[in-house]
Amino acid sequence: MGIERMKRLEEQIRRCGEVRDGQVLKVDCFLNHQIDVLFMEEMAKEFHRLFEETHPTKVLTIEASGIPIAVLTAQTFGIPLVFAKKTESLNLDQETYVAEVYSYTRQKPYHIKVSKKYLNPQDRVLIIDDFLARGSASSGLMNLVSQSGATLSGVGVVIEKSFQSGGAELRQAGVNLHSLAMVASMSPETGVVFAPNPDDESKN
Numbered sequence: 605m606g607i608e609r610m611k612r613l614e615e616q617i618r619r620c621g622e623v624r625d626g627q628v629l630k631v632d633c634f635l636n637h638q639i640d641v642l643f644m645e646e647m648a649k650e651f652h653r654l655f656e657e658t659h660p661t662k663v664l665t666i667e668a669s670g671i672p673i674a675v676l677t678a679q680t681f682g683i684p685l686v687f688a689k690k691t692e693s694l695n696l697d698q699e700t701y702v703a704e705v706y707s708y709t710r711q712k713p714y715h716i717k718v719s720k721k722y723l724n725p726q727d728r729v730l731i732i733d734d735f736l737a738r739g740s741a742s743s744g745l746m747n748l749v750s751q752s753g754a755t756l757s758g759v760g761v762v763i764e765k766s767f768q769s770g771g772a773e774l775r776q777a778g779v780n781l782h783s784l785a786m787v788a789s790m791s792p793e794t795g796v797v798f799a800p801n802p803d804d805e806s807k808n
């Protein structure tokens with residue numbers, strides 16, 4: 605079942621993904637602008653299958669493009685979603701956890717914050733995002749989890765660009781990372797080339 609879902613995701617990316625300058629993949633047709641809710645629900649079920657053994661108590665993402673898949677994933681577990689807010693302000697609010705993230709698509713740093721009310725040491729937190737590139741967004745979210753004293757249950761991303769460093773670094777650090785599609789390379793000429801997904805062999 606897992607392999608079948610992942611193959612359908614690869615087909616969707618091939619069918620309507622657009623490769624942009626700066627190694628950005630646009631998948632506005634189902635993930636980043638128009639949301640194919642039924643298809644995303646299937647992807648959320650896949651995250652449920654991959655992370656159910658970690659018994660998460662909360663899903664965590666960053667606004668805005670992580671929210672739809674994170675909502676659907678939280679729904680499969682019947683747990684709340686917390687989304688980190690982006691802020692331009694450098695003032696640290698006493699009541700929030702704050703971390704810095706370097707935006708891959710905007711090429712500038714920004715701060716993310718989560719109220720201390722919504723992450724606590726009893727939580728097991730599943731981080732969900734749409735893309736993994738150099739890993740700054742995931743690392744920023746992991747930083748918030750660690751500040752709160754909660755346990756990281758894992759990181760799930762819909763599309764990992766495995767030619768960039770983030771995924772290898774997280775795995776090296778022992779993070780329980782699962783990506784539903786792994787892009788090995790891409791260019792406007794060749795389109796998107798996928799890497800074999802380690803989850804295909806390990807759990808299906």
Ligand code: 5GP
Pocket residue numbers: 627628629630631636666669670706707708709733734735736737738739740741742770
């Ligand atoms: P990272 O922090 O891992 O370098 O980049 C991940 C974040 O940047 C994601 O939250 C995603 O919003 C954005 N991002 C990175 N690469 C891409 C891409 O190729 N396409 C899109 N649409 N977003 C990307």
